[in-house]
Amino acid sequence: MNKGILLKACVCVFFSVVLLCEALPTPPPGTDPKRGGLLGQRTCSQGLYPSARLCCLNCPAGEHQVSPCSSDRGSSVCSECPMGTFTEHSNNLHTCLPCTRCRPDQEEVQPCSPTNDTVCRCKSGYFCALEQPCEVCQRCRSCKDGEALVKSCTAHSNSECAKTPTPGTPTKALWWILGVSVFAVGGVFCVWVYKKRNPWLTCLPSPSPGHSQQGATGHGSLEIAQNAHNVMVDIPLLPSEEPRSDGSVNEDDPGLGSSSSETSLTVQMPPPPACPVVFRCPSARNDDDSLLVPLNGEKSLKLCFEYFHVDMESKVHKRFFRSLDLSDNAINNANIEDRVYELLGVWLQREGQVATLHHLLRKLRDLDQNRTADSIVEKAIDNGHYERVVIPPLSGKSDE
Incomplete structure (x- = not known):
């Protein structure tokens, strides 16, 4: 019973809100004071501004709008900017912009005109950084004793001073060179010691299990010995053995045998470790x-x-x-x-x-x-x- 009453009350409230919203007056397009006429700009191309249902031409630089046009894409009624005001670009402003007045700590570089604002800069001995709002000009820095002027003060940058090096004292650049050299030599030495203690760092082709080298010549024996040295396996080099006329093998032969004028060896080497090289690039930021x-x-x-x-x-x-x-x-x-x-x-x-x-x-x-x-x-x-x-x-x- 309670659920039925609650449902009916919700339905009544919903329909009341709908009827109230429909009863509210709808403002005509382009009359919203908060939007400032932005909705009307959707139908006008660049260089035009909306007025009622028309698109009017902007006033040229140095003038302002007195009244809009009377025909579509027609010219507005414009007037020149009075003394002390300006507009730098074509516009539909009702009044021109007031010219900037230089502060007491500034000097005028270019006077104001109907098409350009006043250009001011800090007086000599003062500066104002370009990347900051110039509210107050700051006094230029003076170099102290033991300092030399590196860069003079300008209207937009402070003076730069550097300490004068005393005779016989290494300069800052020399200290940097010495420091980098010491770190470089130390790094090379550490890498060399680490490799000596860890011979598996050398990446070698990994032979398949059970791979053997047979019929090695004198050159092959040197190659096998070198590979064995790299993987910490000691293999003695055997001298060449001449076969006897009856085809028998010398009793001093250590069991390897020889079927030709050169020694034949079979070497079992463990595969060296793989050395994968992984290149990872940071992903680009997609929230910029x-x-x-x-x-x-x-x-x-x-x-x-x-x-x-x-x-x-x-x-x-x-x-x-x-x-x-x-x-x-x-x-x-x-x-x-x-x-x-x-x-x-x-x-x-x-x-x-x-x-x-x-x-x-x-x-x-x-x-x-x-x-x-x-x-x-x-x-x-x-x-x-x-x-x-x-x-x-x-x-x-x-x-x-």
Whole structure:
């Protein structure tokens, strides 16, 4: 009785949920604020952007969009970037990007123009490493007493100093040469001693059981003696015995007999051990982000921007976009709700055809955001935007 009531209640709840979901309004395609219009981009080729149901041409570099086109593949209404702003590539931005202002510890190398951002560098005596976000210029290192300048300081690298060797003191290179020589001689000596104590290390052709050598000449006797020495078997060399005229054998003959002018020997040798050589190659890693291949070119990369917006924590945004060499002005002026889409779009326009998903994932992993990167990779593969190239492992074989 209780089971019947429970089953009826579950059926009622299920149908209630279905009716509620059908009653919810469905937003029109391309109006999802979180996607930032990415769905509409599926129907527009490169150099075009979606507007309603049309594909409009991007504005050229140095301009921004005022209003979209009125016909399919038509030109947008564009306006030149005002003073203090720029756009480096063709775009559909509503406003131009603000120019970077050089900090007090920097000097201006190239002023801002409508098509190029300001180029700044550290002042003389200061540097900022290229592989790190240049937030503060650091003072160049000065060589101390007993050190010599090896490399001068530049705007992107520190000075390099080395200790000055005193007269009569071996240099570092000489110590390396002596150390390598000692290890090499010691290794050769150890191998020689090991082989002397283990003669079975020598790989010899393994004769079949019961194999014998008969009718050995003087040259054959030397060969047998040499083989016997290699396998630690002592076999005496017998002198040649001339047969008598009556065909009898000399009584001093040790029982081996002789039917010709040369001694005939039968030697029983144990087979030497086999020496298999096994080559094993490490299997290739199939979890490397560089093996991801887009299935629809640049469209696959744009469709993955949604996963960065959903999975990446907001507290990581500034560090992530700084690692992509975006200026603080661009980051701070971006719309908070659409910051990820807008800044990734700026990065994509700047990089052009060299932009890859692998580059974005590597920046996340450098910031210890491995879980976020793994989630983005999984969604990109599951939704058919990317696939991973599988490299088969190389297996070694042994000769027996």
